[in-house]
Amino acid sequence: MDAPDTPPERPRGRRRTGVLIATAAVLGVVAGTCVGYLIQAGREPTALPPLSQPSVAQAEGAGPEPLSAAQDRKVKVDGDLRKLLLSRPNGARAWQDPPGSDGWMDAGELAETYKYPAEAFRNLVGTREFRRAAVTDWRENGDLDVEIRLVQYRQQETGTEAADAADNAYYFADQADDTDSWPIPGTGDGRAYVHGKPDVFYGVSQYSAEAYAWRGDIAMEIWIYDTKPIPRTKVLDLAKRQMERL
Template sequence: MGQVQVHVADTDRVAAPRRRAGRTVALIAVAAVLGVIGGTAVGYGVQAQREPTPLPALNQPGLAYPAKPLPKGQEPAPLSAAEDHQAKAEGDLRKLLVPRPAGAREAEFGPRDGSYALSSYAEGFKDEGWMLEFLDENRVRRIAVRSWDSGENRSTTVHLVQFRASDTLGAVEHAEGQRDYMPEKKFAGNDGDPIKGSGNGRYYLYPVEKKAGYLDLYHARALFQRGDVMVDITIYDTKKISKSDIRSLAEKQLERL
């Protein structure tokens, strides 16, 4: 959902880009990355000149799992659907999206509910080409989205980005990559707050954007990963967004995963 701008003298809403104005996944701090790469190369050079260190002998007095299959009737019971998070994500991903709140209406400018094309998702980022390449290389399986409008000018969008089950690391890296730049001043400018029960998720409130001739713009975002699914939630409003607004929505989405 793009920036919703309302002119003070003319209350008609003006649509900017249809997706998140604050979402950027360009290579943040390129110089720092290059420094890391350079330091790594030097480290490999030093290591290559050293004598190899012999490895200790393997010691396996016993295996952690039974050497033979358990007798019939003694096998552990399979996980229930409630316990097996992977089983939940194997069905229709759209059904795992948090439902639209009562009284909310279909988004006027945001993406339509349902499955989302990889290219459409990448369009919401400053470096669209880089994001598209990242998602492709990390084997994104599918993307589902739900968006709605509520109140006078509030717009909310929820994305579920699912990676291949064998590449759970892709979901982890995508979530981490987005969280890494959030503390920078031109984004949220803070470390956010943890999403209870997520393990690695955080939610953020951005500083209010003020521009002459326009109403103030508030922005909140939540990011977390659950199994092979990365979740990205954004809220925009011309009125203040409370921490409980973004936190409760993130927690509800987490419960559904």
């Protein structure tokens, strides 16, 4: 036989038993109250305690001090995002053809850094809810190039765009051959990658390393390029110091 579309009606006998038990309990309470009243009536009256109570001293001050702008992360990340980027090391110089404009990258400029720019642009302004991106770059020690981006998405109340962007970057970085990775201290799931196999451009070998992490609505991206292998301490140090500024 097929199961009924609706559950069967609860048996009435169980419901009636519950009512009888509840009624007996009420009668028992009433009887106990009457007995207690008769006993209390035969006793001497007891004086009530005074209504006045000792005053309680209030703590001094009007409450905790509000956070300063430096301590309040929301104030910090809603300001000039470029100020949160690491400063160029002493002796380093900017690239001749720096990315973005005046330290900023719009959605179109950021999309151009992807393999499929049109699709990346649609994702950035649609699903990803791109807000803005700050970028810095420098060359140090002759051939070592560094680029750091802070990509800010819409507030986390509407999604987890920064975390999703980092997860996406982890996935593709792990796919590269001859790649080692390490967690970035103090970032939860942030990771740094060093690629042991160089790319060759016009007969010149170029090694690379990268790092990704996120905090709140900001995703951090770091790339390092050099003509010789890049030590993991280099990329880990940059990533750790950059995340400490967020």
